[in-house]
Amino acid sequence: MKIAKDAFRRFPLKNVRGVPLMEAIVQNWESVCTFCPDPSDLLMAAYPKAGITWTQEIVDLLLHNGDAMACRRAPTILRHPFLEIFSPPPIPSGLDLLNKMDPPRVIKTHLPIQLVPEGFWKNKCKVIYVARNAKDNLVSYYHFDRMNLTHPDPGPWDGYIHKFMKGELAWGSWYDHVKGYWEERQKINILYLFYEDMKENPRREVERIMKYLDLSCSDDVIKRVVELTSFKVMKDNPMANYTFITKPIFDHSISPFMRKGWCFFQYFILISCVVVMVLLLDKNILLKNYCKAMFQY
Ligand code: A3P
CATH class of the missing domain: 1.10.287 (Helix Hairpins)
Structure with missing residues (x-):
């Protein structure tokens, strides 16, 4: 994929209803917030670096009955469009991808619950949310902001912690994010997962996801899903480890996308x-x- 040399830089953040978002998202906000999903679409939400890629891989494998090859059909970002993301051409925006796909679609978002387009609630779409403890989430986000050359420069660690605590990083406050979805989880039937639970007992969490999606996979398939979504296997899977996105967007020599998974x-x-x-x-x-x-x- 040919990318214009100067098209990418560390873009500033702008606010939407008090939430800092990447400039390009704010410029296209009207088309994001009026997006109307199909009732069969699945929304997958998380604060950045909470483990959404891992959960997306589990969902994709369950939806394809554990077929590894089917899930290697394309990189994560093309299999599951990222609702609000806008990159300079030729990279397609999340909405461009969604408009070319037939429902049911799996849609990724980092938006806090109050910014999720109304259509998801009106159409009673299923929603899977992943939360990760603040400390690991923060460390992971710091290294990601170092290697993602389109995010604001993270600067020194000390200052970064304060920005995180004040909710000044892209997609806003971690606290408001995890709390917002937590408070609504029963009212709108959100499957609320924890990264730490997935680490502790991946099989149990895979089964929870399977039941939420009204699927019933055999024992062998569940085992395979757990194996194929282990940190080790995903780290070597070019369709799940984001090595597909290279400079000038991600610089994997600064920090890999799949860093430690601890x-x-x-x-x-x-x-x-x-x-x-x-x-x-x-x-x-x-x-x-x-x-x-x-x-x-
Ligand atoms: P670390 O930076 O701590 O390694 P997201 O997908 O939301 O951007 O989150 C990325 C984080 O999830 C990274 O954390 C990444 O390593 C971790 N991750 C991705 N796949 C994983 C897996 N299969 N098992 C455990 N952690 C995983």
């Missing part, structure tokens, strides 16, 4: 295990004393 609790458990092992070995006096000092016993 959560804070895993680090905590790992560090605890290392400390326990060091204490048990009881050989290195220096380390032992250091640990003693740290835990003050």
Whole structure:
């Protein structure tokens, strides 16, 4: 795909009803908010970097009864249009892609609930939401903003944390985002997932998604879906790891899209295990004393 050299840069953010969004989205806001989905369309929503790509892959595999080849038909962004995204030509906007696809479609969004086009609620579309704990979400977003050369420069880490806490990053406040969908989840039948639950027990969460979509897959298919959506497999899948998007948009040499796929609790458990092992070995006096000092016993 040929891209004009100067078409891409770190675009500034502009506000829509108090939510900072990328400039191009704001310029095309009227066409986004008047988009009318079909009742059979599925909306997949999340704050940026909460694990939506992972969930999209699970959904696609379930919809294709675990057929890996079918799900490698195109990169994620072309299989599941990103509702509000507008990039300079020749990259098609989410709405361009949607207009060329027949329902039922799987539609991705990062919009907070109050900005989701009314048509989704009027037509009672199904909605899957993914939330991730603030700490891992923030770290992941920071590295993403470094490598996504169309997002504002993240600047130093300290300043970035403050922007995150004040809701000044693209798509606004993490807190308002996760809370907004949480509060409406029963009224409009949103399947609300947590990244950490998916890490802890992927099979259980795959089954929840399957039931929500009114599908019934065999045990073998469910197992295959879990395997094919493991971090390791997805990291090597060019149709799911975003290596399809290269410079001048994503610079994977700064940070890969699929970075670690870990959560804070895993680090905590790992560090605890290392400390326990060091204490048990009881050989290195220096380390032992250091640990003693740290835990003050
Ligand atoms: P990290 O940057 O912490 O690695 P999104 O798809 O919403 O942009 O979220 C991207 C985050 O989800 C990245 O987190 C990415 O590694 C993680 N991710 C993607 N696929 C995953 C998988 N199969 N298992 C665990 N984490 C995954």
